[in-house]
Amino acid sequence: MTQAPPAPQVVRRRHDREIIALAVPAFGALVAEPLFVLADSAIVGHLGTRRLAGLGIASALLTTAVSVFVFLAYATTAAVARRVGAGDLRAAIRQGMDGIWLALLLGAAVIVLTLPAAPGLVDLFGASSTAAPYAVTYLRISALGIPAMLVVLAATGVLRGLQDTKTPLYVAVAGFVANAALNAALVYGAGLGIAGSAWGTVIAQCAMAVVYLRVVVRGARRHGASLRPDAAGIRASAHAGAPLLVRTLSLRAILLIATAVAARLGDADVAAHQIILSLWSLLAFALDAIAIAGQAIIGRYLGAGDTMGARNACRRMVEWGIAAGVVLGVLVILARPVFLPLFTSDTAVTGAALPALVIVALSQPISGIVFVLDGVLMGAGDGPYLAGAMLLTLAVFAPAALLVPALGGGLTAVWAAMTLMMAVRMLTLWLRARSGRWLVTGATR
Structure with a gap:
């Protein structure tokens, strides 16, 4: 007599416990x-x-x-x-x-x-x-x-x-x-x-x-x-890390381009950009915690040969990412009157920061999906795809951002380009997750 699979709510609760235990x-x-x-x-x-x-x-x-x-x-x-x-x-x-x-x-x-x-x-x-x-x-x-x-x-x-x-x-x-x-x-x-x-x-x-x-x-x-x-083991570690190095360098290039463009817009804009970038980085820590849980959980499931468990965990973590993004976005909107005065009393800086801050808040659910799927694919050892996807994202973002000084829109346009960047990342990661090609089982990738 075969045992019936656990009910969906039981599976969700199990994944929730795992995510919380690792992410917090x-x-x-x-x-x-x-x-x-x-x-x-x-x-x-x-x-x-x-x-x-x-x-x-x-x-x-x-x-x-x-x-x-x-x-x-x-x-x-x-x-x-x-x-x-x-x-x-x-x-x-x-x-x-x-x-x-x-x-x-x-x-x-x-x-x-x-x-x-x-x-x-x-x-x-x-x-x-x-x-x-x-x-x-x-x-x-x-x-x-x-x-x-x-x-x-x-x-x-x-x-x-x-x-x-x-x-x-x-x-x-x-x-x-x-x-x-x-x-x-x-x-x-x-x-x-x-x-x-x-x-x-x-x-x-x-x-x-x-x-x-x-x-x-x-x-x-x-x-x-x-x-x-062990020379062979060290070489294998370097080989596995090389695509992630490309991914990281591409992301750093995106952030440097955004700052360089903001600097060309004027002192008030670059000052506002630094404030918003600091907040964006702090929000990223919260979402990255779920991604870290994803790396550990997905790697374990695939090592055990459990593709269904990996899929279910991925789905649940995406739900967590969206929910966390919504909560963080609402908090950013509510905290605007308190947050900006902590950094500046210059009305030119706050005037440049406010509309860009709204864009950051609205884009947090997208960020939630991006961070989670990034962690899932890292846990699957899918580094080459992540490297290629980030290079594509850089190729889309760079011209969009560099055109801002010529086309206008100020800092708001810079952060619209940042949101475009996150949307491209979301699309590339979602297509990969949906394809199932990352579900490679075994003790090694």
């Missing part, structure tokens, strides 16, 4: 990450404008460098989750170790390139002669912590693949607290100035990496997984 801690960890820069800015800001300007330039360079390698987390999550679904925890952790070794190699390469190139990179950002020395000092010291930052990315991917997003939350919160305390002690107590802030961040990042490594090493010993570097 992931959101907390995501929000904690930008607080590092915020804490540094708050402490260094009291040292003077030149030092704060130097910190701003160096932080932008560091953030860009680290964000380029976010594939270390994404690709590792998908690969580890597949092996978890296949029931091979030993191979899952071995796969994670390959990602960590790749992170160390990339981090060492970044140090070698950054230390001598620091003055040139700072000049490229147009730093003033008074701010440049502080930017170079902060950049050179902080670059020493990049290997630790990349290890944190890769190890976070390992734990997410193991269906654990709570440990990254605890480590991120502890790291933020340690970073703030060390910055205050070294900047003011030891009198090291901006160098103290950089060293505090390096120490905090290294401590976080050590904690992650202890967790992963403990798991490796428990399941008999080798900790030694």
Whole structure:
């Protein structure tokens, strides 16, 4: 006698529990990450404008460098989750170790390139002669912590693949607290100035990496997984991450183009753009938390050979993405009178920001679908398609955005182009999800 399949509402409740269990801690960890820069800015800001300007330039360079390698987390999550679904925890952790070794190699390469190139990179950002020395000092010291930052990315991917997003939350919160305390002690107590802030961040990042490594090493010993570097495994991790690197670089290009176009519109427009972009990034953290849950859950289902479970989970997460987008959009509309005065009292800036803010609010359900399907396809290891889709999106967005100064429309038109970009992404991701070609089962893709 065959057992009847579970009722649809039972399946939905099961997926809801999985999504909540993974997404809520992931959101907390995501929000904690930008607080590092915020804490540094708050402490260094009291040292003077030149030092704060130097910190701003160096932080932008560091953030860009680290964000380029976010594939270390994404690709590792998908690969580890597949092996978890296949029931091979030993191979899952071995796969994670390959990602960590790749992170160390990339981090060492970044140090070698950054230390001598620091003055040139700072000049490229147009730093003033008074701010440049502080930017170079902060950049050179902080670059020493990049290997630790990349290890944190890769190890976070390992734990997410193991269906654990709570440990990254605890480590991120502890790291933020340690970073703030060390910055205050070294900047003011030891009198090291901006160098103290950089060293505090390096120490905090290294401590976080050590904690992650202890967790992963403990798991490796428990399941008999080798900790030694494996050239073939490292190459496989790099190969899996390469398409996601293309995807990330394309997205960064889109954001840089949007900022460059806003800058051509005038000071008020670019100031308003920065405010809106900050809000857009914060909203992205909330939606990305569901995407992270998607990476872990989808990878596990496909590793177990359960295509129906993967489809059902995908459908439910899309519903979550739409609902979250609607809620966030409503909150943006309601918070407009309070949000903008937090950043500026300039009526020209608020006048440019208000209509663009409405566009951001209305586009949040689209963003919800995009982030979720992006996470689903990452969890499926569908990196080559994601790379191609993002290149297509860049090809559509770039001319639309670059025509704004000539055609008019101001900042509102820039954010209309951003919404067009998200709509193109939604279409490409939806077509792929609907095709079912991403449903490739097995412990490896």
